[in-house]
Amino acid sequence: MMKWLIGVDLGGTQLRVIRTDHRGKIHAQERVPTAAADGPTAVVEQIEALINAVTSAIDRAAITGVGVGAPGPVDPVAGVVLETPNLQGWRNVPLRALLEERITLPVTIGNDANAAALGEWLFGSGQGLHHFVYVTISTGIGGGVIMHDQLLLGRNGGANEIGHMTIQRDGPVCGCGNVGCWEALASGTALARAATLALNRGRDSLIPQLADAEPIKAQHVAAAARRADPLAQRLIAQAGELIGIGMVNLLHIYAPERIAVGGGMAKDWDLFAPHVRRIVVEDAMPPYRTTPIEPARLGGNVGVLGAAALVTQHTGLAAQRDRP
Numbered sequence: 646m647m648k649w650l651i652g653v654d655l656g657g658t659q660l661r662v663i664r665t666d667h668r669g670k671i672h673a674q675e676r677v678p679t680a681a682a683d684g685p686t687a688v689v690e691q692i693e694a695l696i697n698a699v700t701s702a703i704d705r706a707a708i709t710g711v712g713v714g715a716p717g718p719v720d721p722v723a724g725v726v727l728e729t730p731n732l733q734g735w736r737n738v739p740l741r742a743l744l745e746e747r748i749t750l751p752v753t754i755g756n757d758a759n760a761a762a763l764g765e766w767l768f769g770s771g772q773g774l775h776h777f778v779y780v781t782i783s784t785g786i787g788g789g790v791i792m793h794d795q796l797l798l799g800r801n802g803g804a805n806e807i808g809h810m811t812i813q814r815d816g817p818v819c820g821c822g823n824v825g826c827w828e829a830l831a832s833g834t835a836l837a838r839a840a841t842l843a844l845n846r847g848r849d850s851l852i853p854q855l856a857d858a859e860p861i862k863a864q865h866v867a868a869a870a871r872r873a874d875p876l877a878q879r880l881i882a883q884a885g886e887l888i889g890i891g892m893v894n895l896l897h898i899y900a901p902e903r904i905a906v907g908g909g910m911a912k913d914w915d916l917f918a919p920h921v922r923r924i925v926v927e928d929a930m931p932p933y934r935t936t937p938i939e940p941a942r943l944g945g946n947v948g949v950l951g952a953a954a955l956v957t958q959h960t961g962l963a964a965q966r967d968r969p
């Protein structure tokens with residue numbers, strides 16, 4: 646009998662649910678705008694309805710479990726969403742218990758970045774590896790780490806807030822309140838801010854024309870760099886170097902076989918890659934210098950496939966839960 650995984654990607658704006666096989670092939674999917682303003686009960690009802698929709702054509706006995714990727718800090722052992730700024734009224738929500746009550750299937754929940762790492766490892770560029778790091782670079786920087794074929798969770802699932810490693814002690818203020826975090830320096834938001842500052846100083850560039858009166862984003866800088874705009878090329882080089890510094894730290898700490906990069910910035914990875922590689926070759930110790938750092942493969946499906954991949958962690962988490 647075909648066995649199924651259900652993946653629930655709970656985003657602040659969109660809720661997406663899939664049914665996939667154990668190889669990461671999606672067979673059914675549904676999505677709705679998240680009822681974020683209506684509190685946890687309304688969202689739990691939405692999740693239940695979408696799970697019913699993607700499982701209507703199959704025998705529910707063939708479902709291995711349901712995985713839910715949620716934004717912000719999540720305690721995967723307790724099954725609790727601790728806090729999430731994107732969802733109103735979500736504080737210490739026992740999401741696993743709430744869902745299991747309704748759908749009578751085993752539920753595993755996790756932080757969305759950890760879920761994405763797990764998904765990319767099982768179904769994407771990390772397949773077959775034992776030690777793997779996934780980094781997502783978009784408005785912020787997040788990620789997850791697989792070591793010895795296991796997702797690294799740490800106490801209360803709090804490991805690997807890689808976006809908040811300090812890169813520059815006197816750098817810009819980060820959303821977390823600290824100064825000079827990797828995400829404050831090397832995220833898409835940081836690149837857009839650097840571009841805006843340079844343009845405000847009167848620098849000549851194609852970037853404003855490409856932004857077409859919209860606020861400048863990282864993708865506009867990348868597009869200008871592709872047209873050989875000197876300012877954009879310099880900004881990309883700086884961003885690539887800052888990304889590279891964080892990558893050197895990750896290589897030294899985790900010694901992965903590969904680092905995969907997802908998120909919005911990964912679409913322009915070919916532009917950043919030479920600068921990242923230069924910093925890695927300059928700064929990393931010799932055994933770490935040749936580790937591939939490449940774009941992730943799951944693209945827009947990384948959230949839902951990652952959530953489905955969380956199901957594979959269920960047994961291990963249950964064992965931790967039951968430990969006296």
Ligand SMILES: [Zn+2]
Pocket residue numbers: 808809819820821822823826828829
């Ligand atoms: Zn920070």
